[in-house]
Amino acid sequence: MGTFHVTESGKTLVTLIPGDGIGPEVVDSAVRIIEATGAPIEWEERHAGERVFLEGQASGVRQDTIDSIRKTRVVMKGPLGTPVGYGEKSANVTLRKLFETYGNIRPAREYPGVKTPYSGRGIDLVVVRENVEDLYAGIEYMLTPGVAQGLKLISRKGTEKIVRLAFELARAEGRESVVAMSKANIMKMTEGTLKSVFEQVAPEYDDIESWHVIVDNAAHQLVKLPEQYSVLVTTNMNGDILSDLSSALIGGLGFAPSANIGNEVFIAEAVHGSAPKYAGRDVINPTAMILSGVMMLRHLGLFDEASLVENAVITTLEEGKVMTRDVVGDERQGGTIGYTNEIIKNLGRKPTAWTVREYAPIKLPQLGDAPDFVKVTSRQVCGVDIFIESASDKISIGQSLERICEGRDLYLKMVDSRGTMLYPPNDVMTDTVDAWRARFMLRDDAGELSDAQLIDLLQAVAAEHMWAHVEKLQRFEGEDGFTKAQGED
Secondary structure, eight states: OOOOBBTTSSSSSEEOOOOOOOOOHHHHHHHHHHHHOOOOOOEOOOOOOOOHHHOOOOOSHHHHHHHHHHHOOEEOOOOOOOOOOOOOOOOHHHHHTTTOEEEEEEEEEEEEEEEETTTTTEEEEEEEEEOSSSSSOOEEEEEEEEEEOOOOOHHHHHHHHHHHHHHHHHHHTTTEEEEEEEEETTSSTTHHHHHHHHHHHGGTTTTSSEEEEEHHHHHHHHHHHHHGEEEEEEEEHHHHHHOOOOOOOOOOOGGOOOEOOOOSSEEEEEEEEOOOGGTTTSOOOOOOHHHHHHHHHHHTTTTTHHOOOHHHHHHHHOOSSSHHHHHHTTBBOHHHHHHHHHHTTTTTTTOOSSSOOOOOOOOOOOOOSSSSSSSSSOOOEEEEEEEOOSOHHHHHHHHHHHHHTTSSEEEEEEEETTTEEESSOOOOOOOSSSSEEEEEEESSOOOOOOOHHHHHHHHHHTTTTTTEEEEEEEEEETEEESOBTTTTO
């Protein structure tokens, strides 16, 4: 855990990023309420997002903002926009990656006074989403003019951090179960890493019930019977989708707080976007930002102040005297400011039929800094996949590549298109594109493919075909570190 920056007045300094669109309004609401509790916090305002992109900063984050976060280690941030035609990445992703906030925690709990089709079901769950790798690493290529590729990167270390965070959060919040959700049945190495790590770590938390669900079934179950879940842990893209689904069950993104958490830096932010068309109109629901501030207070150890705010929010919703338009329509619309004032008025009160959970500090996983987190005693490069571009047919391509193998220590094992083996010839009926994968294996399976052999093969292939990229095929501890194509033996 990073050390917080305490000012001369004895208060904790927090980096405050108002954000874009409705951001300044909802952030101001959260700040006013937190200050009304007397929480010992000082704010250091900095900027990121749309205005910074327009200044010509490609990352969307100013250097003085980065410097402030390195100092304070705690951020409260409004939604950030990316104007069309500016920036290479979103400023949100930039901040998460810069400070290794590897866990995204998104609670979804039923609130009184917020009518939904699920009202009365007692929904009370938290999605714990891996936050910095997976497809969101953003590593993409055009293999050919008409075929795109994205690399799905899942590390054993990153996965263990998020799995342990989920179990530690369950303990800190007194929850009884953690469920892993993955697509391990299809992506056995990437998504499969989540499943296998989860099953290895779970026995260390024998006080918590645990099981695994295939993610498409999880989405089905979340709609059908959401009250069966408490803590859900999943990979980055799955978590992004499932957490938005979860927020819809309890009233929408206006009630969806979140925290980006790492071992050094904590960033509180609402899940919703900047909604520029509503900016400055005093109509937006600030609850998600306020409850994100509650999560920040607990991270700072200010549990009493956090409970004060949460109880006041729930009391306000329960009484329903002043509500925002998204909850009750225009008739009793109290506006962002009026709703905030009502919450401040209710500080110190408790709702009649809703209980704030008891929270303890989360024990964050400490896995060390070594990049080679997984060490092996044996490894073998046994072949190579070469991705080529060709408008020719599968027979011509396969025969050409087999001729190239003559006199070499490698043989052509198969050629596929979009993961389906088409050569050696078979009766598969599938459309093809101009991106092909050719798999070459050593004739002597016990041998080792040298870089010199690989380069020699690549040069021979390049003399007849345009190639896009190469993947070494490796075995670790005698197990294949690569998957087979559909139809490959």
